[in-house]
Amino acid sequence: MVALRFILEKGIGKIIPVSSPGMHISEISEKAGVPENRLIHLMRQLSIINIFREPKPRVFAHSTASSVLASPGFANMTDLLLHFSDEGYKCSGYLPEAIDLYADKFDKVEKPELRTAFNLAFNTDMHYFDYIYTPENIPRYGDRFGRSMMGGARHELVAVTIDSYDWTQFEKGDKIIDVGGGVGHVGVWISKLVKPGVQIIIQDRPSVIEQGRKIHGHIVDLEPHNFFEPQPIKGAQVYYLRLILHDWPDTVCKTILGHIVEAMSADSKLLIFDAVWQEDEWWGCGKDDEDMITGWTQSKRHMNIRTLHMLNKLGTNSSPFKSDDQALKNVPNRSGTSYWGVWGSRSDRSMVEDYGNL
């Protein structure tokens, strides 16, 4: 993890041409501005797992895996890998301490999201998002987080869930609000699926909106909004929350959703894209050898590592949904009946629609 982070930060993947049979470590070192006697150990650590290769002693070439790093199409995924290997990895080192200090007090403290491994690792009392969006941290963390979410959307094949919904039902003049929509990458995708004249509005922090306008401002509208405050756009056709609620404890989710519910008209729809938590029965694996061989799926691995990442960074699990049939039990929907429709699942992700008063 550390070796990968280092070569990503130093751009080693772009220093070595993909077509090259190999570049001597001294040349890589000089171009990267890194001492050769340090770099070689990191390169070999990655070569051991087929990320780069060492066809001759002290000469490194790309493997198929490392060649991805030279591709412009992978740039935002590189940011996602750095997000996990930098903040994520540092936080995970403090999880045991965070559990010892805080775990049995979580239900008693006012703001559990400020009692995390992140707070210990970065020695701060700030929430993760407040921290990365301080002016001094925006260049390293904040902007990178925005780009990494674009990379994450590609990784999760956002089209599978977005395309499963009928976006053509909305007419010219209708508004679709992507609350906490980051730099607008998903809004852009939705804009390809709606009829002409449907307005896509992305809301997020001012600095994120500034970043997003430079990338997607010509396709969607981006407006600053703090989702802890009343929703300024009333009666929109859709309020869309993608991977927002998993960042916050239930009590905070209630505040976020409460402001949206207040702004909704009778015709408004609330769409939530997030992980739908699986019950223990789904997780169980290991009653015999065969169960061990076939039982561990990519979905389980993904959901669990995401859960730990959220726990480390934000003090939450990776899903606001407890299960399909108890979805959003702890947060208010319009009817208060906790009845939600699930659209287009991909792996462990789904898009969920508030059916309101059926």
Next chain:
Amino acid sequence: MTDLSELAKRLQEQLDVLTKHLAKEKLPAPSFIPSAEVDPLNAPIQNLPTDVDEARKKAQALSWSITRLLSPPSAYLSWTIFQVPQQRELPLTIVVLRRGGPALHSRKGHW
């Protein structure tokens, strides 16, 4: 208890599905070495029909399991810390140096 040979047969069956598909579609086999003909972001191995992709995932699960079952439990646990796939044979050379002098002795072997 697991019959390793049986696992290997099951692995072969899944790989047969994959290799037959690649041959039928005239697609290159996977390689560790980059090729100008294959876009690493759009490799044939990531664009398989559903049934073939299912065979690919089963083959992965089976090969991972074989690797782990072939690992001594203590070595498996220990090497997890170092994140080194333990199926690799790492040549071991221990050189004991006498302070200020030549090597006292060396030994070569494998982990």
